[in-house]
Amino acid sequence: MTGAGEQDPSGTSSPAAAVPAxxxxxxxxxxxxxxxxxxxSARERSRRLAAAGPRDAAEQTEAGEVFIRSLIRSQLRxxxxxxxxxxxxxxxxxxxxxxxxxxxxxxxxxxxxSWLLLGxxxxxxxxxxxxxxxxxxARNEDTYRDLSEER
Amino acid sequence: MNPAVGVLALLLVAVATALxxxxxxxxxxxxxxxxxxxxxxxxxxxxxxxGGEYLSAASFLGVAGLILVSGTDALWFPIxxxxxxxxxxxxxxAPLRRSGAYTIxxxxxxxxxxxxxxxxxxxxxxxxxWFYIVPQLQGAGLTIRITTGLPAWSGAVAVVVVVxxxxxxxxxxxxxxxxxxQYWLKLTALAVPAAFILVHLAGTGRSFPDSAAVYTxxxxxxxxxxxxxxxxxxIALLFGTLGLPHVLVxxxxxxxxxxxxxxxxIVLGLLSVFYLFPTIYGALARAFAPDxxxxxxxxxxxxxxxxxLVPGPAGDALTALVVAGAFAxxxxxxxGLVVSLAGVVSQDLFGGSVxxxxxxxxxxxxxxxxxxxxxxxxxxxxxxxLVFAFTAxxxxxxxxxxxxxxxxxxxxxxxxxxxxxxxxxxxxxxxAQVAPAGPVHELxxxxxxxxxxxxxxxxxxxxxxxxxxxxxxxxxxxxxLHAPERTY
Numbered sequence: 001m002t003g004a005g006e007q008d009p010s011g012t013s014s015p016a017a018a019v020p021a022x023x024x025x026x027x028x029x030x031x032x033x034x035x036x037x038x039x040x041s042a043r044e045r046s047r048r049l050a051a052a053g054p055r056d057a058a059e060q061t062e063a064g065e066v067f068i069r070s071l072i073r074s075q076l077r078x079x080x081x082x083x084x085x086x087x088x089x090x091x092x093x094x095x096x097x098x099x100x101x102x103x104x105x106x107x108x109x110x111x112x113x114s115w116l117l118l119g120x121x122x123x124x125x126x127x128x129x130x131x132x133x134x135x136x137x138a139r140n141e142d143t144y145r146d147l148s149e150e151r
Numbered sequence: 152m153n154p155a156v157g158v159l160a161l162l163l164v165a166v167a168t169a170l171x172x173x174x175x176x177x178x179x180x181x182x183x184x185x186x187x188x189x190x191x192x193x194x195x196x197x198x199x200x201x202g203g204e205y206l207s208a209a210s211f212l213g214v215a216g217l218i219l220v221s222g223t224d225a226l227w228f229p230i231x232x233x234x235x236x237x238x239x240x241x242x243x244x245a246p247l248r249r250s251g252a253y254t255i256x257x258x259x260x261x262x263x264x265x266x267x268x269x270x271x272x273x274x275x276x277x278x279x280x281w282f283y284i285v286p287q288l289q290g291a292g293l294t295i296r297i298t299t300g301l302p303a304w305s306g307a308v309a310v311v312v313v314v315x316x317x318x319x320x321x322x323x324x325x326x327x328x329x330x331x332x333q334y335w336l337k338l339t340a341l342a343v344p345a346a347f348i349l350v351h352l353a354g355t356g357r358s359f360p361d362s363a364a365v366y367t368x369x370x371x372x373x374x375x376x377x378x379x380x381x382x383x384x385x386i387a388l389l390f391g392t393l394g395l396p397h398v399l400v401x402x403x404x405x406x407x408x409x410x411x412x413x414x415x416x417i418v419l420g421l422l423s424v425f426y427l428f429p430t431i432y433g434a435l436a437r438a439f440a441p442d443x444x445x446x447x448x449x450x451x452x453x454x455x456x457x458x459x460l461v462p463g464p465a466g467d468a469l470t471a472l473v474v475a476g477a478f479a480x481x482x483x484x485x486x487g488l489v490v491s492l493a494g495v496v497s498q499d500l501f502g503g504s505v506x507x508x509x510x511x512x513x514x515x516x517x518x519x520x521x522x523x524x525x526x527x528x529x530x531x532x533x534x535x536x537l538v539f540a541f542t543a544x545x546x547x548x549x550x551x552x553x554x555x556x557x558x559x560x561x562x563x564x565x566x567x568x569x570x571x572x573x574x575x576x577x578x579x580x581x582x583a584q585v586a587p588a589g590p591v592h593e594l595x596x597x598x599x600x601x602x603x604x605x606x607x608x609x610x611x612x613x614x615x616x617x618x619x620x621x622x623x624x625x626x627x628x629x630x631x632l633h634a635p636e637r638t639y
Contacts, residue, residue: 064630065626068626068629068630068633068634071633071634072555072629072633075633076555079241079242082241083237083238083241083242086234086237090230090234090385091382094378094381094382097223098378104223111366112366114223115223115226115366115434118223118226118227118230119226119427119430120427122230122234123233123423123426124423126233126234126237126419126423127416127419127420127423129237130237130240130415130416130419131416133240133241134240134412134413134416137245137412138409138412141409141634141635142635144634144635145635148634
């Protein structure tokens with residue numbers, strides 16, 4: 001890992017980028033220098049976050065505002081749908097086991113079904129939900145970028 | 152058990168941690184490095200580090216202990232701990248990374264432009280961090296007492312000393328390496344002995360006792376958990392993960408929003424694999440060591456099983472490995488919490504200098520040490536579960552509404568977080584005094600199911616009643632949070 005001095009790749013004016021971070025080659029290390037934290041005042045930090053950077057170009061027009069609102073809406077809808085689907089499956093398990101306790105006691109390879117379900121079966125569902133979400137979220141962002149760069 | 156085994160394992164982990172910390176110190180140069188590793192840590196490293204930091208005493212010792220005592224009811228703990236990261240991925244990961252803030256209080260202030268809301272968030276972060284560190288130190292005390300016979304306080308003190316040395320020396324850059332190493336150490340420390348035990352049991356022909364008795368035996372004096380209790384626990388774990396300060400600070404070390412998501416996906420895989428093993432230990436303990444549940448030593452099941460089931464030097468070696476993994480758990484979670492608390496405290500009290508960060512780190516570790524030394528430990532996984540309920544009722548609503556709702560105001564955020572803190576904290580304190588029976592105790596002992604919605608309701612309604620920032624400023628901030636970065 002030699003990336004100690006790299007600038008924030010997003011190029012935003014975040015506190016990290018405000019520090020004059022000189023690249024430090026591992027071979028020729030200079031003497032240790034004292035550095036100070038960005039420590040911006042309250043207002044300054046907020047203004048920096050709100051300041052117009054390269055990503056904010058899109059929002060300076062009315063069309064840009066429409067695009068970003070629709071991006072936020074579709075990302076939120078996606079997150080809620082995935083979370084809702086997952087929670088339905090998750091809550092289905094205890095309901096199933098309390099409605100039909102006999103099902104949970106059925107032995108599979110000598111282990112009761114309820115143990116396999118809760119100890120093993122839920123984890124692939126979590127991973128699958130996450131994977132589906134990441135694909136769709138990236139697609140939403142691509143759509144946003146295409147729209148805001150077309151203008 | 153041979154006391155030398157425990158001492159040796161502890162020394163090995165401490166030395167390895169210090170060495171990796173020192174290596175990290177040599178590449179950590181700027182304040183940016185010091186706080187968030189310059190945001191250039193690769194997803195696999197970062198995911199291992201998140202796993203290393205997250206898997207605490209509650210996961211390493213507590214889950215198996217609870218499974219020993221409560222059976223299937225306890226399987227919800229690892230599910231909640233893992234699925235919490237799914238919620239984090241869905242609602243928080245990428246926007247939080249894109250916010251460009253260092254800590255949760257930084258985020259609050261940037262989003263709401265209010266020093267007051269920042270101070271309330273800082274106070275909550277410090278409270279959460281302290282109470283999360285306490286069970287780690289109690290776990291260390293338990294481990295030292297069980298494995299070496301030394302007094303429990305020496306374990307807690309040892310953890311605090313090692314953590315302070317590493318954090319003060321290296322900051323987060325070295326912490327990232329240390330944490331990543333410790334995830335793999337923890338996984339190895341559970342997986343290898345588990346495999347050995349299973350092979351050994353199969354080899355000696357020692358049969359697993361009657362499966363129905365093992366899996367359904369009622370060892371819990373309080374009886375099986377009610378549906379309410381299970382639901383409330385799952386809510387606490389799912390939404391509490393969102394607000395854990397040491398988990399959030401990790402996301403700032405991703406280069407951009409998309410890699411923050413990729414990192415979270417890897418974390419989910421790492422956690423799913425890890426939690427297989429506490430479950431196996433819990434089932435083995437139900438079969439071969441049910442006396443631990445009755446003797447109030449359930450949390451020590453993982454430490455004692457290898458020695459009990461595998462005789463001779465092989466058993467000693469496996470025990471040493473498990474003890475090393477346990478100390479990795481205490482050290483990594485404690486140092487992660489201390490780093491994030493020190494980041495918050497030093498920015499608010501000491502102006503954010505490196506020296507202030509070091510002072511703050513020592514302060515952040517000393518207070519929980521005093522609490523841990525002056526209180527008795529409950530079940531590890533249970534007390535960590537209550538910390539999750541508290542974060543879910545305070546920091547989680549502020550983050551979710553701040554990221555997704557334009558209408559959040561500083562007054563709303565402060566009112567909602569305070570209401571959640573009072574309701575949840577009060578319920579936990581009163582619940583500890585009420586006799587453990589009846590519906591009132593249920594509501595107080597596992598409060599997340601009603602305190603989380605209450606905090607959201609207060610936050611939304613007070614925000615509606617107060618006037619917010621100018622719409623143009625909110626749009627700029629929302630764009631920063633949600634728009635993808637230009638460069639990939």
